Amino acid sequence: MRHARTNCRGFTLAELLVYISLVSAGILLIGGVELFAQRSLHMQQSLIEVELQTVKFGGLLRQDVEAARSIRGGGEELQLVTLAGERVRYRPGERATLDAAGEVIRVDEAPEVKACTFTVARLPSGRARVDATLEFELRFDGELRTRTRTRTALSRLAVTE
DSSP, rough: OOOOOOOOOOOHHHHHHHHHHHHHHHHHHHHHHHHHHHHHHHHHHHHHHHHHHHHHHHHHHHHHHEEEEEEEEEEEEEEEEESSSSSEEEETTTEEOOOOOOOOOEEEEEEEEEEEEEEEEOOOOOOOEEEEEEEEEEEEEEEEEEEEEEEEESSSSSBBB
């Protein structure tokens, strides 16, 4: 009686180790790409938040300065009175609306604005130009990073100090 040889195919131990090594290397490569992508996404989200704060804070500043009838201050604080009689104060991280006695009525916060510097320049026409330098802080991978943005606003009318 003859036995028919079956054509069994299998892996040798060496082949199995090579395949497992290739799969492991591929998984490590994909994991590295994923980690890099997550870090990049987190950084982009932080930068977008800075830009949104710049647009919000800078937009309010421009709107208030354009409608100002008096502007005073400089350095880290700017105070102005709008044509509608609203008193507004800018400080690092906040825009506060004040009543006639100087008490805070409402605060618009910009928590990422850690420092700001205001420069008021009087133009020959009587109008005022306000230059604001805003410094933002964000923490990324345990490291504190800062970004600086500059905004300029010009009053529509002549203003007093």
